[in-house]
Amino acid sequence: MALQMKPACERCEKGLAMDGEAFMCSYECTFCPVCARAMAARCPNCGGELVARPRRDAGPVLA
Numbered sequence: 001m002a003l004q005m006k007p008a009c010e011r012c013e014k015g016l017a018m019d020g021e022a023f024m025c026s027y028e029c030t031f032c033p034v035c036a037r038a039m040a041a042r043c044p045n046c047g048g049e050l051v052a053r054p055r056r057d058a059g060p061v062l063a
Contacts, residue, residue: 005056006030011044019057023050 008015009022009032016022016032023036025043031050041050 003054004028005053009035011035011039019055021055022053024053025050 003024005018006016006022006024006028008030010029011031012035014032014034016030021033022030023033023041024030025046025048027043027046027048029043029045030053031039031043036050039050042048043050
């Protein structure tokens with residue numbers, strides 16, 4: 001199952017490029033780098049750690 005690549009920060013609503021920097025928790029809550037730093041890398045929804053989201057350069061790969 002692929003990660004849900006959300007298009008915007010859940011805190012400030014800034015757009016997030018699929019190949020750009022973003023941070024997410026294990027529940028896939030997604031934030032821009034500025035908001036992630038402001039929240040000390042903690043998800044405000046679940047309290048979990050925010051980690052760098054993998055970048056997606058192209059569409060899905062068929063297996």
